[in-house]
Amino acid sequence: MPYTIIEKKEIASSVHMMKILAPDVAKAAKAGQFIIVRIDETSERVPLTIADFDATEGTVTIIFQEMGKTTKQLAKMAASDELQDFVGPLGTPADVRELGTVILVGGGVGIAPVYPQAKAYSEAGNKVISVIGARNESLLILEDEMRAASDELHVATDDGSKGHHGFVTDVVKNILDSGEKIARVVVIGPPILMRVAAGMLEPYGVETLVSLNPIMIDGTGMCGGCRVSVGGETKFACVDGPEFDAHKVDFNLLMSRLALYRNEESKCLDNHNHKCTCKGDN
Amino acid sequence: MVDRQAMPLQDPKERAHNFNEVALGYSGEQALAEASRCLECKSPKCVEGCPVNIDIPGFISCIKKEDFDGAIDTIKLTNTLPAVCGRVCPQEVQCELHCILAKKGEPVAIGRLERFCADYEREKGVTPPVRTTSSGKKVAVIGAGPAGLTAAADLAKAGHAVTMFESLHDTGGVLTYGIPEFRLPKAIVRDEVEYIKQLGVDVKVDYVIGKIKTLDELREDFDAVFLGTGAGLPKFMGIEGENLNGVYSANEFLTRVNLMKAYLFPDYDTPIKRGKHVIVVGGGNVAMDAARSALRLGADEVSIVYRRSEDELPARKEEVENAKEEGIVFRLLTNPTRILEGENMTVNGVECIRMELGEPDESGRRSPVPIEGSEHVVDADVVVIAIGTSPNPMIFSGSEGLETNSRGTIIVDDSGKTSLANVYAGGDAVTGAATVISAMGAGKIAAQAINEYLSN
Numbered sequence: 001m002p003y004t005i006i007e008k009k010e011i012a013s014s015v016h017m018m019k020i021l022a023p024d025v026a027k028a029a030k031a032g033q034f035i036i037v038r039i040d041e042t043s044e045r046v047p048l049t050i051a052d053f054d055a056t057e058g059t060v061t062i063i064f065q066e067m068g069k070t071t072k073q074l075a076k077m078a079a080s081d082e083l084q085d086f087v088g089p090l091g092t093p094a095d096v097r098e099l100g101t102v103i104l105v106g107g108g109v110g111i112a113p114v115y116p117q118a119k120a121y122s123e124a125g126n127k128v129i130s131v132i133g134a135r136n137e138s139l140l141i142l143e144d145e146m147r148a149a150s151d152e153l154h155v156a157t158d159d160g161s162k163g164h165h166g167f168v169t170d171v172v173k174n175i176l177d178s179g180e181k182i183a184r185v186v187v188i189g190p191p192i193l194m195r196v197a198a199g200m201l202e203p204y205g206v207e208t209l210v211s212l213n214p215i216m217i218d219g220t221g222m223c224g225g226c227r228v229s230v231g232g233e234t235k236f237a238c239v240d241g242p243e244f245d246a247h248k249v250d251f252n253l254l255m256s257r258l259a260l261y262r263n264e265e266s267k268c269l270d271n272h273n274h275k276c277t278c279k280g281d282n
Numbered sequence: 283m284v285d286r287q288a289m290p291l292q293d294p295k296e297r298a299h300n301f302n303e304v305a306l307g308y309s310g311e312q313a314l315a316e317a318s319r320c321l322e323c324k325s326p327k328c329v330e331g332c333p334v335n336i337d338i339p340g341f342i343s344c345i346k347k348e349d350f351d352g353a354i355d356t357i358k359l360t361n362t363l364p365a366v367c368g369r370v371c372p373q374e375v376q377c378e379l380h381c382i383l384a385k386k387g388e389p390v391a392i393g394r395l396e397r398f399c400a401d402y403e404r405e406k407g408v409t410p411p412v413r414t415t416s417s418g419k420k421v422a423v424i425g426a427g428p429a430g431l432t433a434a435a436d437l438a439k440a441g442h443a444v445t446m447f448e449s450l451h452d453t454g455g456v457l458t459y460g461i462p463e464f465r466l467p468k469a470i471v472r473d474e475v476e477y478i479k480q481l482g483v484d485v486k487v488d489y490v491i492g493k494i495k496t497l498d499e500l501r502e503d504f505d506a507v508f509l510g511t512g513a514g515l516p517k518f519m520g521i522e523g524e525n526l527n528g529v530y531s532a533n534e535f536l537t538r539v540n541l542m543k544a545y546l547f548p549d550y551d552t553p554i555k556r557g558k559h560v561i562v563v564g565g566g567n568v569a570m571d572a573a574r575s576a577l578r579l580g581a582d583e584v585s586i587v588y589r590r591s592e593d594e595l596p597a598r599k600e601e602v603e604n605a606k607e608e609g610i611v612f613r614l615l616t617n618p619t620r621i622l623e624g625e626n627m628t629v630n631g632v633e634c635i636r637m638e639l640g641e642p643d644e645s646g647r648r649s650p651v652p653i654e655g656s657e658h659v660v661d662a663d664v665v666v667i668a669i670g671t672s673p674n675p676m677i678f679s680g681s682e683g684l685e686t687n688s689r690g691t692i693i694v695d696d697s698g699k700t701s702l703a704n705v706y707a708g709g710d711a712v713t714g715a716a717t718v719i720s721a722m723g724a725g726k727i728a729a730q731a732i733n734e735y736l737s738n
């Protein structure tokens with residue numbers, strides 16, 4: 001059963017928002033869960049976080065960055081186009097509870113998965129301090145939405161084009177150093193950011209959660225391709241996670257496993273670009 | 283009496299490099315010759331050996347009369363998936379084991395004849411089924427593997443409105459994601475599913491029960507539910523190096539190859555590591571399929587590492603023979619102890635230890651014991667772990683009161699009824715990893731029980 005794209009927008013350079021009609025998924029979705037999309041018969045199954053959902057409208061929003069073949073192909077699609085498969089909601093929902101004050105950190109396209117959590121933590125009665133960052137201002141997404149969903153919003157850019165000149169971790173450190181009592185920090189972004197944040201936060205003894213993004217296929221626990229090591233134990237990120245205790249995650253393993261198919265991925269993209277130029281850009 | 287007719291096979295040298303079907307099927311003459319060997323025993327033991335009790339002498343006598351339509355009709359009275367069963371059933375431990383001619387080592391090739399009849403019908407074009415009048419009852423079937431497909435067919439034939447929920451994007455269960463094209467062409471599975479759709483079954487793929495809807499919710503929306511969710515959770519060994527790049531569960535390896543068609547990369551987008559030296563750990567059908575797939579992906583050497591001896595290999599004999607012919611190396615009485623790490627967390631060989639057979643364990647098989655000091659390293663850049671699977675617990679979230687045992691399998695009575703009033707189960711989800719035909723048998727029994735439950 002195909003799934004119709006209702007809306008599609010480029011919200012930052014090479015970052016796209018897509019709203020998809022999937023009423024059953026929208027009804028069941030919770031913050032922290034993801035979907036798997038397969039564009040057509042020959043496509044890979046690609047996991048993307050549920051960035052927003054509307055049960056009454058029956059829609060699920062995803063936000064993705066152009067990385068390789070599949071995300072670039074997805075980026076070319078438009079409203080009223082159809083996706084062959086859209087499975088979800090998958091994964092264990094984020095452990096959102098009333099805790100007091102929480103800091104939510106989103107780096108790059110990682111701001112997208114943080115957004116539904118900001119809303120959920122607010123609704124659960126927490127004070128939400130959000131810290132979002134990107135390489136530069138033009139890559140920063142969801143600033144207005146995040147401002148509306150948070151009690152406090154901080155922005156950082158690597159080049160200083162907006163907000164704090166530097167990394168989101170600097171801002172988090174300042175908040176913690178200011179002495180405000182923080183119950184939990186949630187960090188979502190590129191693995192390197194999550195690893196650095198986990199290291200920085202360790203001495204503060206504050207509970208830190210990350211959302212892991214290993215390569216997945218089924219997303220239902222039947223292949224084990226998504227295995228990660230947490231506290232020395234092997235876990236399947238698609239069912240046991242994707243949210244885990246940052247201080248226990250083996251980030252080096254995660255990063256090396258993410259690089260497993262680098263050669264194949266570039267071959268696949270070359271093949272795709274070649275086809276596109278040969279056939280004219282469909 | 284003529285000799286047992288050999289199955290025509292694709293040449294081993296050629297087939298080691300392609301994914302086309304290995305066994306080509308009997309010709310008409312061969313089928314007639316093979317059928318002529320059947321003695322049509324008065325009290326046929328073969329039928330008792332068949333988990334769905336096909337009238338074996340009955341269909342074979344039709345073949346003798348060249349009434350192939352009659353033959354397939356006879357088979358289909360009790361078996362909905364003959365094209366599949368004729369290809370993958372372990373006949374040597376079922377019907378053919380009990381054949382009176384087996385005593386002389388040459389049982390009638392019942393499986394090959396079954397396949398012949400099914401292929402005859404497929405070629406001719408299957409007559410679409412007639413839909414029965416509606417019973418007004420709704421049944422949900424979860425999982426589109428052999429258990430679910432069989433239950434759905436029987437329930438639809440009984441007039442119930444059947445909705446089938448499958449978590450993957452394609453139907454067939456293991457028949458689609460596990461068993462490779464060269465052993466079971468996917469077109470056959472697709473046709474079987476088409477047939478079930480023609481019976482009026484509403485098939486919903488991309489639908490994960492436990493996530494999108496729970497069993498508790500389905501029990502409200504439907505009059506009865508059948509669980510055919512299989513045993514899809516891969517086991518790992520827990521040895522050092524198992525998370526290295528290049529180590530796969532057999533499920534992942536085969537899913538990439540079969541469901542995602544990684545063997546057609548880059549025309550299909552999903553990649554797979556094509557190892558030069560591949561080690562497959564395990565000795566079952568799954569291990570054989572993984573090894574033979576790795577070979578077809580271009581490996582120089584593929585070995586099966588199995589801790590017991592050849593006699594204990596749980597795989598079908600025919601497939602072990604086929605694998606050997608293709609050049610798969612069997613490292614028997616050998617067990618991996620750790621996977622060695624190369625550059626960038628990749629696999630760089632596997633340390634193995636030799637084993638000897640000790641006292642029989644509770645399964646009656648002699649248990650393997652490591653021979654101290656016999657550690658040695660086998661070259662490998664890809665390792666596939668095929669040591670078994672257990673039921674996927676996803677279905678259990680939101681299934682209040684559904685009882686399972688310590689191995690995670692669902693507890694049922696003889697009719698397939700679970701601890702919940704309107705919920706039935708069958709197949710690998712109940713037995714743990716077993717066979718296609720036993721899953722089908724369980725689907726049939728449960729469908730029958732659901733029918734009775736719904737008519738009360």
Ligand SMILES: Cc1cc2nc3c(=O)[nH]c(=O)nc-3n(C[C@H](O)[C@H](O)[C@H](O)COP(=O)(O)OP(=O)(O)OC[C@H]3O[C@@H](n4cnc5c(N)ncnc54)[C@H](O)[C@@H]3O)c2cc1C
Pocket residue numbers: 034044045046047048049050063064065066067068069070071072109112113212213214215216217242258259262265266269
């Ligand atoms: C639970 C989860 C949630 C995610 N949420 C988002 C999101 O909200 N927005 C977003 O932009 N990205 C998200 N990702 C990452 C996204 O899935 C990958 O960027 C995407 O698969 C890349 O596919 P590609 O074909 O375009 O690129 P490729 O060229 O195939 O790969 C580019 C890189 O993406 C990673 N990757 C490749 N295939 C997969 C796969 N099947 N699963 C996971 N990672 C893969 C690899 O590290 C690779 O180096 C998420 C990943 C996971 C596991």
Ligand SMILES: Cc1cc2nc3c(=O)[nH]c(=O)nc-3n(C[C@H](O)[C@H](O)[C@H](O)COP(=O)(O)OP(=O)(O)OC[C@H]3O[C@@H](n4cnc5c(N)ncnc54)[C@H](O)[C@@H]3O)c2cc1C
Pocket residue numbers: 370371372424425426427428429430447448449450453454455456457460461462489490491492510511512513514536567568569571598674676677708709710711715716717718719721
């Ligand atoms: C590689 C391999 C080779 C094999 N070779 C042979 C052979 O030669 N001969 C033989 O007889 N047997 C063989 N078997 C075993 C045989 O395939 C299985 O015993 C049989 O498929 C079990 O059928 P099933 O219907 O119980 O489960 P499955 O075939 O596993 O189907 C279960 C289905 O349920 C779906 N599902 C699970 N959970 C959910 C959920 N929560 N919501 C929705 N859907 C769900 C799964 O995605 C799957 O499609 C082999 C198995 C494998 C893996």
Ligand code: FES
Pocket residue numbers: 215216217218219220221222223224225226227236237238239
């Ligand atoms: S993606 Fe297959 S088990 Fe997680």
